[in-house]
Amino acid sequence: MSDRLLAVDDLTVSFSSDAGRVQVLDHVTFAMSRGEIVGLVGESGSGKTTLARAILGILPANAAHIESGGIRFEGEDLLQADPADIATRVRGRTITFVPQDPFTSFNPVFTIGSQIMELMKWKSPLAPPSSGLSRYARTRRKADRVKVIELLKTVQLPDPEAMLAKYPHEVSGGQRQRLMIAMALMTDPKLIIADEPTTALDVTIQAQILKLLRQLTRERGVSVLFTTHDLGAAHEICDRICVLYAGQEVETAPAGRFFAHPSHPYTRSLLDSLPSREHGIRGIRGEIPALVNPPAGCRFHPRCDRATGECSALRPSETAVGDLHTLRCYHPLSQPEPASAAS
Amino acid sequence: MRIIALVLKRLTWFVPTLVGLLLIVFTVSHIIPANPAVVLAGEGATQAQIDAIKEKFGLDQPLPVQFWRYLKSVVSGDFGTSLYTQRPIAEDLLTRVPATLELTLITIVIAALLGIPLGVIAAARRNSFIDHALRFFTVSGLAIASFWLAILFQLLFAMKLGWTPLQGRADSWGPDPVTGFFVIDAIIQGDWDIFSDVVSHLVLPVMTLAFPAMATIVRFTRAGVLDAINSNYVLYEQAMGLPQRVIVWKYVLRNALIGTVTQIGLIFGILLAGAVVVESVFDWPGLGLYAVNSILRSDYNGIMGFTLITGTIFILVNLLVDILHGTIDPRGAG
Structure with a gap:
């Protein structure tokens, strides 16, 4: 695909812990096109945040181990490149970040303006790439500031000038997340990684923030990788949805197909678990497996009604079941249930 | 406001x-x-x-009458006369305050200038050789009694090596008194022989006092930096690719300093108390030595004068710390 922006290929990541190696991502393969908004959906502990941080290159260096795989961004393997070079050239420039918690993600003891201008000093499109100089030329600073004010207006923040002089604790949560979105856009990125950007916000504000994020990235043709455990939020803004379960991607589909024709048993039960008028709240039986010693094969098999022997022997390979719709399952829902499971 | x-x-x-x-x-x-x-x-x-x-x-x-009389005279600016020297307490203290302040201020500045960067380095390279070396150093600094350290320093640097004077503030009378701070007075006088003499007399007592003070500052800065490094805002700053040195030495350090500054205020009080011991060992004509002599002679007015002046200094230092706190951390309610 010529419009391929990001390709995560066969990525396996583990963490050291007291209990042993925690296998957080198990051979995850996943891709994004330019301008696409992709939702990475999964429960807590499914590995979505780890995947987001692996792409950003900010996994904790002493605890995380990338055991296999690659992350290609615009054709360049981020895992093979020099980390310092990635930090100056890619992070904050072509890939930016919207954090989960806008309350604690601002530095509490600096004004919002000084934090934004620090970002522009190093990462503004006007800044020479990969320069290690710490001088901030006055003319560039002026031009950057004009752009900053403009963007703050775009994200519908009242009185941007006054906003810059404030400290983070003087600003509401919704406004802080608008600031974070503005900061993510300031450096003209190709990809924004938004890690549960609305989880910490009030429900009424969530929808506004999502709408804003979608509108602004659409206008600019910026891709968004949006991690969430909230299927409603994913439905709201995503073109395509990828489901992670216990560190394995199980199904990827365009948003419409995803909600209309879920094919993986886990996706099905995830959608069923949404509260509804007909059946109330329906949980998924069993528990998320501990990842220190995860189930072999498809990690969902201990909780799956359709599981057979092969499910616990080998993880199914990726199969296409429709346009852009792929899944990893031996017994997808579009097929009749196998006889062995019924017996 | x-x-x-x-x-x-x-x-x-x-x-x-x-x-x-x-x-x-x-x-x-x-x-x-x-x-x-x-x-x-x-x-x-x-x-x-x-x-x-x-x-x-x-x-x-x-006693209540005595106390009431004492308070009344203090309010009118009279600290009483020394039962021992028969001189006004205020006069005695006035010559000694600069000696002690010179010692403690230089100690605090040196301890902070060395301790803060070392604390940051220890945290940034946690569990490295330098972190372990600093831990050994700081635990020693907190565990070793200062009077013992002072005597060891005297034995080594003054007696054996002969690099520094044994005790006192100056070999001669010191510089002409202007401020009472010998270092400043020597500079005012422009006499560099006296200046170097004064500085060489400061070395051992400052080292003795600075060692534990610095150890405390290193430990608090290290803890503060570690706390800040694991915060969400550092994760955000890293995710946006800001240079690591800017993150650590600007954004993390300022947050870590909130705890360190509080600690420095407390250290100042400990230094004033420690001066009693260190001034005795080094025969430093400051408040500490005066307090010791007053106590030994049951010179009530001397003891009260010492208390009054160190109490005032300590309260003012803590006020300064609170102001600094307010400047570093905008969230503080005060």
Whole structure:
């Protein structure tokens, strides 16, 4: 695909812990096109945040181990490149970040303006790439500031000038997340990684923030990788949805197909678990497996009604079941249930 | 505005705090079984002579009356006369305050200038060789008694190596007194021989006091930096690719300093107390030595004067710390 922006290929990541190696991502393969908004959906502990941080290159260096795989961004393997070079050239420039918690993600003891201008000093499109100089030329600073004010207006923040002089604790949560979105856009990125950007916000504000994020990235043709455990939020803004379960991607589909024709048993039960008028709240039986010693094969098999022997022997390979719709399952829902499971 | 409100609020507590402090020290010093009148009257004095001295200094009055009289005279600017030297306490203290302040201020500045960067480095390279080396150093600094360290320093640097003077503030009379701070006075006088003499006399006492002070600062800075490094805002700054040195030395350090600054204020109090010991060992003519002599001679007015002046200094330093706090951390309510 010529419009391929990001390709995560066969990525396996583990963490050291007291209990042993925690296998957080198990051979995850996943891709994004330019301008696409992709939702990475999964429960807590499914590995979505780890995947987001692996792409950003900010996994904790002493605890995380990338055991296999690659992350290609615009054709360049981020895992093979020099980390310092990635930090100056890619992070904050072509890939930016919207954090989960806008309350604690601002530095509490600096004004919002000084934090934004620090970002522009190093990462503004006007800044020479990969320069290690710490001088901030006055003319560039002026031009950057004009752009900053403009963007703050775009994200519908009242009185941007006054906003810059404030400290983070003087600003509401919704406004802080608008600031974070503005900061993510300031450096003209190709990809924004938004890690549960609305989880910490009030429900009424969530929808506004999502709408804003979608509108602004659409206008600019910026891709968004949006991690969430909230299927409603994913439905709201995503073109395509990828489901992670216990560190394995199980199904990827365009948003419409995803909600209309879920094919993986886990996706099905995830959608069923949404509260509804007909059946109330329906949980998924069993528990998320501990990842220190995860189930072999498809990690969902201990909780799956359709599981057979092969499910616990080998993880199914990726199969296409429709346009852009792929899944990893031996017994997808579009097929009749196998006889062995019924017996 | 916030800072001014803070200062006013603190100043309203200034007088009650001092009075409370004086009351405690007054009570303790007067109820211990010591009788300065007997000491003053000398050996072989008759009871009548002793009683006369008691009456002269008001020592025959009940304690509350004595305390009330003392407070009244302090308010009018009279700290009383020394029972021992017969000179006004205020005059005695005035010559000694600069000696102690010179020692403690230089110590604090050196301890902070070295301790803060070392704390940051220890945290940034956690569990590296340098972190372990610093831990050894800081634990030693906190565990070693200062009078013992002072004597070791004297033995090594003054006696054996002969690099520094053994004790005192200066070999001669020191520079002409202007401010009472010998380092500053020597610079004013422009006499570099005196300057280097004064500085060389400062080396050992400053080292003795700075060692534990610096150890505390290193540990608090390290803890503060580690705390800040694991925060969400550092994760965000890293995710946006800001240079690691900017993250650590600007954004993390400022957050870590909130705890360190508080600690520096407390250290200052500990230094004033530590000066009592260190000044005795180094024969440093400061407040500490004066306090020791006053206590040994049951010189009530001297003890009270020392308490008053160190209490005031300590309260002012803490006010300064609170102001600094307010400047570093905009969230503080004060």
